[in-house]
Amino acid sequence: MPVSERNGTKVWQRRTGRESLFHWVLWLIGVAVFAYCWQQISNATTWFFVWDAPRIAGDIWTRATPPKWEYITQLGKPIWDTLNIATLGTIISLVLAVPVAFLAARNTTPSRFIIRPLALLIIVSTRSINSLIWALLLIAIIGPGVFAGVVAIAIRSVGFCAKLLYEAIEEIDETQVEAITATGASRWQVMAYGIVPQIMPAFAGIAVFRWDINIRESTVLGLVGAGGIGLQLSASLNVLAWPQVALILLVILAAVVISEWVSAKVRGAII
């Protein structure tokens, strides 16, 4: 009862006395849990290494600067591979994600009790495994190289793209679908005229967004041997060639910034 009467005037408060007490108790418990966890973590930490960290970081910084600029000649091919892994992987995943999304969306699925759960299972299972782990698996299956990277990125992205896409399909304006159905259009025509135009902006947005993410993910795939610039990165790290590492990180940064810029442009143009 937030409204109470005091001296004949009606007073309105957000919470009653009991509710605000409850809130204070909750905050108290929260603070206590935080303090306890902090203590536990602190006990499990070797503080010597932490206090030492700035010195080590400074040391690496002096070793890594200036970057070894000549090394750039050897990075052209790997960064191109990385871009290709991301782009091809995204395209393949989109091709796979579109049918999965249509099967998973409540308003387009052919059967709610058999096919929809299957489609959702595909979405969950591909999403839940990181692309590095997919890459490890695929390298074991199809051998190291760029192709394993492409497939890893593609599989990892299917669930993500299909999930966002099927949510977009479920949010369409049904009256447009109704209107197209009323003209005597077939099932596929209703899809092409009533649904596809409505989800195009979402589709373009998802595609570019995922491509953007995949550029970043594909830079690390080389660490496990799936091609791209990560291969150079792990090789340089292994021999402690810090100036090379610095240059690789700069190249990755440039690639990500450029992809970010491209995706912003594309999204702006389509939506």
Add this chain to the structure above:
Amino acid sequence: MLRLEKLVKTYKTGDQALKAVDLEIPEGQVLALIGPSGAGKSTLIRCINRLVEPTSGNVYLAGTELTGLSSGALRKERRRMGMIFQEYALVERLTVMENVLSGRLGYVGFWRSFTRRYPQSDVDEAFRLLDRVGLLAMADKRADELSGGQRQRVGICRALIQNPALLLVDEPTASLDPKTSRQIMRLVCELCQERGLAAIINIHDVALAQMFVQRVIGLRFGAVEFDGPPEALTPDVLTTIYGEEDWEATIAKVEDEEEIEVAE
């Protein structure tokens, strides 16, 4: 031309939207369906082209029974029934021309429609219709660039290019201003007359209905409560359809027609 026999629709929730509605509409008659919200007006016209499946009863369109048709045969019959919607229901991201041509989907195969290669005769007809409703210049605009009245005209073209025998019109003016409402109603009724189409028009605005139609059906709780000419809509009749209210102002008979004519 169109005959409904004991049409019943009971929704899964148990709401009975239509209680054994019988209705017969002769060739070329324009009919207004009035009634309070929830009376079953939308359900009635959607049961005719089976956007809503009727629970029981029969619908005959020019002798063909619709409620028992397979989906393929139903699609063929839907081509004979043009539908016009309250919120226009245009595909917003397609152009005006694509929206009009989508009325031909029932006649054109999938690939032709997907690649937008409609027969020249369809394109000619689309231009003719757009010209008739005064939107020829807008053919290449996207549907979401148009005003409400213009969109509804596109909706009308889409319904007419189907070459229908019957128009199902669901609250065509509910989202429009009073002047545009009259223009749209006039346009629909003129086009029905030109082409000899029958039409069922769901409408909230009783005065507007009286101005344009030949026959009025009053629906209340899913049953036909009134069936007669617009002049017979007395305050008493409106009270039986909608409930108690002061109706004198609603059925103002003398509308200043000339003023509207000039405004157009």
